[in-house]
Amino acid sequence: MTDITIALSKGRIFDDTAPLLKAAGIIALDDPETSRKLIIATNQPNIRLVIVRASDVPTYVQYGAADIGIGGKDVLLEHGGAELYQPLDLNIARCRMMVAVREGFDYESAVCQGARLRIATKYLRTARDHFASKGVHIDLIKLYGSMELAPLVGLADAIVDLVSSGNTLKANHLKAVEEIMPISARLIINQAALKLKRKTIQPILDAFSDAVRK
Ligand SMILES: Nc1ncnc2c1ncn2[C@@H]1O[C@H](COP(=O)(O)OP(=O)(O)OP(=O)(O)O)[C@@H](O)[C@H]1O
Ligand SMILES: O=P(O)(O)OC[C@H]1O[C@H](OP(=O)(O)OP(=O)(O)O)[C@H](O)[C@@H]1O
Numbered sequence: 268m269t270d271i272t273i274a275l276s277k278g279r280i281f282d283d284t285a286p287l288l289k290a291a292g293i294i295a296l297d298d299p300e301t302s303r304k305l306i307i308a309t310n311q312p313n314i315r316l317v318i319v320r321a322s323d324v325p326t327y328v329q330y331g332a333a334d335i336g337i338g339g340k341d342v343l344l345e346h347g348g349a350e351l352y353q354p355l356d357l358n359i360a361r362c363r364m365m366v367a368v369r370e371g372f373d374y375e376s377a378v379c380q381g382a383r384l385r386i387a388t389k390y391l392r393t394a395r396d397h398f399a400s401k402g403v404h405i406d407l408i409k410l411y412g413s414m415e416l417a418p419l420v421g422l423a424d425a426i427v428d429l430v431s432s433g434n435t436l437k438a439n440h441l442k443a444v445e446e447i448m449p450i451s452a453r454l455i456i457n458q459a460a461l462k463l464k465r466k467t468i469q470p471i472l473d474a475f476s477d478a479v480r481k
Contacts, residue, residue: 268312269313269466269467270313271334271468271471272316272317272332272333272334272335273288273315273317273333273334273335273336273337274316274319274327274328274333275316275317275318275319275324275337276318276324276337276338277299277318280321281299284337284357286478287357287359287475287478287479288309290474290475290478291470291471291474291475291478292311293309293310293311293471294310295308305318305319314471317332321338321342322342322345325338325343325348325455326346328350328351328456328457329350329457330350331457331459331460334456334457334468335455335460335468336456337357338455339453340450340452341390341393341429341450343455344390345392345393350457350458351456351458352456352458352461354456355475355476355479356453356479357451357454357475357479358451360450360452361431361450361451362429362430362431362449362450362451363430363450364393364428364429364448364450365427365428365429365445365446365447366386366425366426366427366444366445366447367425367426367428367436367441367442367443367444368418368424368425368426368441368442368444369441370441372418372425374425374444377424378403381404383404383405384398384404384405384424385405385422385423385425386398386405386407386408387407387418387426387427388410388414388426388427389409389410389412389414389428390427390428391407391409408423415428415435415436415439415441418441419439419440430443454472454475456468
């Protein structure tokens, strides 16, 4: 039987993917939340999970270290998608990529007046493309997390970040001023693996598709 490696991150992606894996008859033998193991066996001897940082999932699949991955559209856009086949929107880990500012900040006026905006984000490519399409001049500041802090301490005028419930923005007296795009997690497959291991990968893909449609 052909060996298959599936890359995914722990936390919300693993939690939301576990039911889809189950629908494909795949059950992890350890819980990545409690185990320190990075390679997790499943009930299917030829299928293993590798637990990586969310932003590293496309890299593992691109280089063929994993055959299949599950990653957010946010992460896939930043990566660029080289060598990746993206056949399925899993409709999980749903949120929105937004521009947000301090509650008192007049974003519309700043944009209308052609002000140069300082934007803090971990999503450089997405932010660059968004503001370029609006013709807004920006300086980008790369952060790795807690973006909501940046406008509060004068590091940036605005942030580009993910918003789901809106609770994080509210707790930090920020407001969303623009939606850039809806985000959800996608199945990604290494293009060479799809050709060489199609017989094993296709039934997994089909089971995921059926489970998503239900
Ligand atoms: N608040 C949220 N609600 C729903 N989905 C979200 C939310 N925040 C992030 N996501 C989605 O879940 C994915 C994984 O998020 P997670 O928080 O596990 O990783 P991360 O901290 O963003 O990444 P990394 O560990 O690489 O820094 C994101 O790439 C995004 O697609
Ligand atoms: O609108 P909300 O429901 O409050 O969710 C938004 C928060 O979720 C994400 O962070 P996450 O929880 O992944 O923490 P992280 O910054 O450590 O990745 C995102 O970066 C926001 O901070």
